[in-house]
Amino acid sequence: MFDRFIPRINWRNILALFFAFPILPIGAQTSEEKADALLKRMTLTEKIGQMVQINDFNGEIPEHVREAIRAGKIGSMLNEVEVETSLELQRLAREESRLGIPLIMARDVIHGFRTVFPIPLAQAASWEPDLIRKGAAVAAREAAQAGYHWTFAPMMDVTRDPRWGRIAEGFGEDPFLASQMAAAMVKGFQGDDLADPHTIAACAKHFVGYGAAEGGRDYDRAIIPDHMLRNVFLPPFRAAVDAGVATVMTSFNEINGIPASGHVKILREILKKEWGFEGFVVSDWESTKEMIAHGYCEDMRDVARKSARAGVDMEMQSSAYGDHLEALVRGGEIPEALIDDAARRILKIKFDLGLFENPSPYRIAPPRPPLAADLALARESALKSLVLLENSGILPLSPSLKSLAVIGPMADDPYEMLGTWNRDGLPEESITPLAGIRNLVGESVSIHYAPGLDFSRDKNRSGFEAAVAAAQSAEVVLFFAGEESILSGEAHSRAYLDLPGAQNELLEALAATGKPVVLIIMAGRPLVVGNLLDKTAALLYAWHPGTMGGPAIADVLFGKEAPSGKLTITFPKAEGQIPVYYAHKNTGRPPHSRKLTMMDDIPRRAYQSSLGDASRYLDIGYLPQYPFGYGLNYTRFEYGDLKLTSAVLKPGETLTVSATIRNSGKRDGAEIVQLYIRDLVGSLTRPVRELKGFQKINLKAGESRQVSFELRPAQLGFYNGDEQYVVEPGRFQVWIAPDAQSGLMGEFELLPGS
Ligand code: GLC
Numbered sequence: 203m204f205d206r207f208i209p210r211i212n213w214r215n216i217l218a219l220f221f222a223f224p225i226l227p228i229g230a231q232t233s234e235e236k237a238d239a240l241l242k243r244m245t246l247t248e249k250i251g252q253m254v255q256i257n258d259f260n261g262e263i264p265e266h267v268r269e270a271i272r273a274g275k276i277g278s279m280l281n282e283v284e285v286e287t288s289l290e291l292q293r294l295a296r297e298e299s300r301l302g303i304p305l306i307m308a309r310d311v312i313h314g315f316r317t318v319f320p321i322p323l324a325q326a327a328s329w330e331p332d333l334i335r336k337g338a339a340v341a342a343r344e345a346a347q348a349g350y351h352w353t354f355a356p357m358m359d360v361t362r363d364p365r366w367g368r369i370a371e372g373f374g375e376d377p378f379l380a381s382q383m384a385a386a387m388v389k390g391f392q393g394d395d396l397a398d399p400h401t402i403a404a405c406a407k408h409f410v411g412y413g414a415a416e417g418g419r420d421y422d423r424a425i426i427p428d429h430m431l432r433n434v435f436l437p438p439f440r441a442a443v444d445a446g447v448a449t450v451m452t453s454f455n456e457i458n459g460i461p462a463s464g465h466v467k468i469l470r471e472i473l474k475k476e477w478g479f480e481g482f483v484v485s486d487w488e489s490t491k492e493m494i495a496h497g498y499c500e501d502m503r504d505v506a507r508k509s510a511r512a513g514v515d516m517e518m519q520s521s522a523y524g525d526h527l528e529a530l531v532r533g534g535e536i537p538e539a540l541i542d543d544a545a546r547r548i549l550k551i552k553f554d555l556g557l558f559e560n561p562s563p564y565r566i567a568p569p570r571p572p573l574a575a576d577l578a579l580a581r582e583s584a585l586k587s588l589v590l591l592e593n594s595g596i597l598p599l600s601p602s603l604k605s606l607a608v609i610g611p612m613a614d615d616p617y618e619m620l621g622t623w624n625r626d627g628l629p630e631e632s633i634t635p636l637a638g639i640r641n642l643v644g645e646s647v648s649i650h651y652a653p654g655l656d657f658s659r660d661k662n663r664s665g666f667e668a669a670v671a672a673a674q675s676a677e678v679v680l681f682f683a684g685e686e687s688i689l690s691g692e693a694h695s696r697a698y699l700d701l702p703g704a705q706n707e708l709l710e711a712l713a714a715t716g717k718p719v720v721l722i723i724m725a726g727r728p729l730v731v732g733n734l735l736d737k738t739a740a741l742l743y744a745w746h747p748g749t750m751g752g753p754a755i756a757d758v759l760f761g762k763e764a765p766s767g768k769l770t771i772t773f774p775k776a777e778g779q780i781p782v783y784y785a786h787k788n789t790g791r792p793p794h795s796r797k798l799t800m801m802d803d804i805p806r807r808a809y810q811s812s813l814g815d816a817s818r819y820l821d822i823g824y825l826p827q828y829p830f831g832y833g834l835n836y837t838r839f840e841y842g843d844l845k846l847t848s849a850v851l852k853p854g855e856t857l858t859v860s861a862t863i864r865n866s867g868k869r870d871g872a873e874i875v876q877l878y879i880r881d882l883v884g885s886l887t888r889p890v891r892e893l894k895g896f897q898k899i900n901l902k903a904g905e906s907r908q909v910s911f912e913l914r915p916a917q918l919g920f921y922n923g924d925e926q927y928v929v930e931p932g933r934f935q936v937w938i939a940p941d942a943q944s945g946l947m948g949e950f951e952l953l954p955g956s
Contacts, residue, residue, distance in 0.1 A: 215837070226461070235551035243301065244733040245274075246538065248527055249545040252277035252303070253516050254524045254539035255484065263290060271305070272298045274590060275524060277548060278352075278516060280308040283626075284349075284646065288349045303436045303549070304557040310625055311353035311391075311402070312371060313337075315344035317572040317580050317749055318620045318627030320587040321690075321726055322357065322383075324745030326373040327767035327833070329676050329874045329898055331386035338390025338581050340576045343400040348568035348626070351555050352403040356387035358438035359408055362783040364774065365418025365842060367694030370622050370726035370746070372413060374770030375783045379894045381385040381441035388445040396448065397556030406442035408453030408486060410468055411435045418780065420693045429886060431457070432921030440477060442763060448481045448551050452514060454489050461496045469513035482515035482547035491520035502526055505574035510536050515544035535836045538873045569626060577750055584747040590765040591773075592741040593730075596718050598761025598836060605648045607672040608636050609712060610682035611655040612724045621746025622691025622726055627752060631749055635722065638752030642760055650676050658686045659703040666711050673712050679719045681712055687746055690726025697729040699777055706734070710932055713737035717951055722755060728773040732827050743767075759838065766872035766898070768833035768941065775822045784830040784942035785889035792890075793818040830943035831876050831893075836869025837903065844946035851934075853915060853955040860910035861938040861946050865901035874898045878942065880935040885922050891942055909938065913954030929956040 203592060231239070241249065251270075257266065270276050271294040282288045288307060296302045313319045317336045328334070338356070345353060357371040360380050373380040384406065393401035411424035411431060439450065450473060452462040462468065463485045473479045493499040497915070499508055506526035509517065517523040529608040530536040552558065572580075573854035599606075612618060614636035617631040633641070636651055640800040644647070654669030655662070673679045683705045689696065700706065701723075714721050718739040723729060726746055735741065740764065744755055757763040774782045801821045804813060818824035843862040851857040865871060877895035881888040895911045913936070919929035931954040939945020 220813060225717055233550045237549035237555045240549055241542060241546050246531060247322050248274035250523060250527045251275040251857060252545045252548045255280060255516050255518045257278045257519050259935060263287060265414050268294060271295050274299045274301060278306045278308060279794045282307060285349060285568055302874060303901045306351045306550060306552055307349060308352040308354060309345055309350040310623055311341045311345045312355045312623040314748060315341045315626045316569050317344060317576040318624055319580050320747045321621040321745055322373055322487055324587035324747060325583055326383050326770040327589050329768060329896055330586060331382045333586060334383055334577055335386040335390035338387045340579060342391045342402045346400055346402050347567060348569045350402060353391055354405045354407060355386050356898035357407050358384035358442060359413035360435055361413025362781040363418035363904040364699055364728040365695050365697060366415055367420060367690045368692055370690040375771060375772060376893050377437040379770055380438040384438040384934055385441040385445035385753045388442050388447045392446065396554040403448035403551055403555060403607050404447040405451050406439050406447045407451035409439055409450050410453060411457045412453035412455050412840045415455060418604045418695050420695050424455045424457050426457060426539035428925050429921050429923050432925055443477050443479050443615060446489060452483060452485050452489055456496055457834040461498050463514050464493050464498055464508040466512045474513055484516040485518050487518050488520040490514060490522050496553045505529055507535055510540055515547050523673060558709045563858055572604050572631060580748055581750035583752050584751045585757060585763055586689050587745060587747060587767050588744040588754060588765045589767040589769055591743055591828055593834055594739040596720060596739040597759060599759055603647055603677055605676040607676035607679045608639060608649055609654050609669045609679060611653055611657050612684045613653060613661060613682035618686050619724060619746055619751045620748060621687045627749060633750060633752035635752045635755045638756035642756040654708045655703055660682060662702045663704055666708060666747050669708060670711050670715060673715045673717050676717065679712050679717050680722060681709060682722050683718050683943045685726055709734060709737050728771055730774060730776055732775050734867055764836040764869060764871050766835055768831050768874045769828055772826045772830050773828040775827045779822060782826050785892055787887050789817040790889050791816050793824045829941050836870040837865055837871040839873045840866050841938060841946050842866045844948050845949050846950055850951045850953055851915060852953050857913045858910050859913060859936050859938060860908050862908050864906040868903050870902045872898055872900045876939050878939060879918060881918060884930055919954055
């Protein structure tokens with residue numbers, strides 16, 4: 203009779219909670235303590251269950267999945283998009299399994315969730331880590347609200363090969379810059395408290411060396427000397443670990459003959475032991491199983507054995523762990539202690555996320571349209587990712603402009619501007635460049651729009667006539683060209699880096715009208731553009747700029763905003779120049795003169811060594827199309843008055859390097875000032891330049907400012923052939939520069955004893 207007074211309590215939940223935690227000692231337990239206490243109560247089957255991640259199954263929950271969850275054999279799911287399904291899965295885990303351990307629900311939230319930000323390679327061009335952090339925080343809030351606890355981002359693979367489609371997902375070629383961006387994105391996703399319902403666990407991926415894929419072919423081998431692994435590919439992951447990243451994902455590639463998911467040295471020795479990583483390692487999609495195809499594992503039993511030994515804590519999608527791990531442990535081939543360690547790491551993150559306290563996934567609700575404030579941030583991010591590469595002076599467009607032709611397959615395509623790895627952004631919510639321009643100019647400028655081609659690979663020229671007519675009736679032509687988003691991203695390497703389809707031909711037709719053409723390229727990678735420049739009056743690189751790309755591009759074209767982005771990836775003159783990057787070695791025969799003999803200058807029957815022996819190409823020389831750190835703006839910045847506080851740097855001391863930057867143009871502007879060093883002599887040869895700092899400053903027209911950087915001996919070191927971090931005395935050059943190819947140079951000596 204008292205029932206009606208007693209609120210319906212789910213006693214199973216209460217009991218599960220009670221058993222999940224022993225009577226709390228005074229003061230709350232740490233996640234580690236909670237994980238240890240729970241682990242002691244788990245069977246081997248249940249521990250292994252935490253190490254199993256499955257993908258969504260499109261629709262009804264299959265009975266075998268229900269059974270597996272009830273038996274505690276599944277610990278995580280990825281890509282479940284249905285709210286009701288997600289809630290039911292969690293209910294099964296919480297109420298119908300023996301210990302009620304919640305599932306951790308994952309999603310690829312790479313550059314935004316519902317509000318789509320520019321692709322990471324574009325965001326990096328802002329050189330503003332804090333802006334990247336804010337964007338990730340928006341993505342985390344939106345994803346968490348939709349029921350996800352964990353994203354498979356940031357991707358921080360350093361790469362120097364634009365043929366590789368996943369260049370779009372990372373931060374470019376430089377380990378120092380990528381480290382800053384990776385740490386910022388981790389902090390954005392995770393905030394200060396993973397239990398905060400607006401934060402989600404991040405994932406440093408893909409560990410490691412994925413961006414060094416031979417030939418730029420995705421999934422291909424990476425041959426990386428240990429010192430290069432330490433100096434180039436590992437630093438961003440170290441920065442992510444130091445920033446507290448909750449998880450790390452292994453990469454598909456082999457490193458020097460051993461696939462990452464079976465690589466004891468990188469996972470157990472470096473990541474977990476040397477760096478003290480306390481989160482958990484998840485394999486990439488079936489990357490464990492793929493060790494059979496690699497020729498590293500005999501069968502799935504061998505896969506389970508080698509992955510577990512290497513330190514993969516959770517297996518994504520393939521079933522080696524679920525099918526074979528228990529037998530391997532019972533057979534004594536895998537110590538149960540390895541399983542305990544893996545399960546403990548996973549449980550710790552689930553406790554950190556507060557999943558046990560929260561009976562359902564984070565306040566799950568159907569995704570909602572972007573908030574105005576989030577769209578404003580996405581617009582700022584898109585604006586600051588734009589890189590102006592050429593400008594005859596036609597930009598910003600004249601305020602007296604009366605007619606404009608907007609041409610090209612990328613001018614009004616709301617889907618393509620969202621870029622690769624967009625999962626939850628809606629094209630109908632993105633504003634295209636055409637729409638952005640129309641919104642900005644209203645009736646003040648007559649817009650003649652003709653796509654000319656339906657999509658970037660389109661070879662059908664039937665739209666050319668209308669496009670040329672539109673150009674002829676306008677004062678200026680804006681040609682929006684580039685790549686559909688499918689042409690970059692995973693498994694989308696390209697051997698040619700040209701404008702696909704008939705875009706080159708369309709550009710020629712537009713240029714033939716004699717009207718000035720402003721080329722805006724939207725792509726997921728650097729393209730080879732040298733052959734386009736004689737047909738264009740300006741080149742603005744807009745990447746895949748996300749939901750608010752259109753307004754950002756319009757603001758820059760019409761001068762409402764000034765471009766400030768700078769490249770974080772070198773642009774090659776030709777595919778044959780790849781890999782080409784700024785932090786290259788000098789070689790024994792560096793090219794001295796920028797004016798080098800070129801193919802057409804070579805006399806016939808020239809004597810073998812008459813052309814000078816230097817490391818360069820006869821047909822394109824040695825300089826890239828555009829260097830790392832390069833980008834124009836609407837004003838002019840002059841660098842002068844380089845100063846070093848001393849000509850020597852003593853152990854334990856600090857050298858301050860400064861220069862005066864002057865905005866000598868007529869417009870206010872933002873400048874990304876870069877600090878580079880060169881170690882002139884080392885126990886291993888060192889790069890001709892290495893980025894060691896950057897500052898983005900805003901200067902009013904005519905304003906000057908002294909910009910200073912501090913250098914300490916520890917920043918001048920590198921990992922040597924024995925993988926020891928060494929700081930070697932000797933002469934150094936130092937630059938304060940606008941990009942990696944120019945700037946003011948000074949010299950100093952690092953004294954012994956550092
Ligand atoms: C993919 C990608 C990885 C992604 C995972 C889950 O193959 O390599 O970056 O997070 O599968 O979608």
